[in-house]
Amino acid sequence: MTTYISLTNELLRRLNEVPLDSGGDGFDSVRNVQALAKDAINNSIRSILQDGQEWPFLRVNYTQTLTAGVNTYSFPSNYSSADWETF
Known part of the structure; x- marks a missing residue:
């Protein structure tokens, strides 16, 4: 699995x-x-997660x-x- 440091090193x-x-x-x-590379990776991840609110791994079911x-x-x-389809 990809980690934060591996993404940062790939960008570097x-x-x-020089990689970290x-x-x-x-x-x-x-x-x-x-x-700057750390910040860019962090901002990219945050942007992807904000755009994908309906992704199953971000969803919490509540009854x-x-x-x-x-x-x-x-x-x-x-x-x-x-x-609304479950009512």
């Missing part, structure tokens, strides 16, 4: 820069191009028992959308 190799230590030593204290006469229900804080 494409830029013809695969053991993670110094990963938190990198500067300049290496820090709500409905009661006659109750008009309003509270939802979990991570609520995004309801599957």
Whole structure:
């Protein structure tokens, strides 16, 4: 499985820069191009995850028992959308 450091190192190799230590030593204290590469990978992952809210690995199923006469229900804080086809 691909890791954050392996993605960062792949980007650094494409830029013809020195890759980071695969053991993670110094990963938190990198500067300049290496820090920019870390930020670019992080932003790319965040953008992909925000665009793909319906992906199965991001989905949390929640069931709500409905009661006659109750008009309003509270939802979990991570609520995004309801599957209207299941009512």
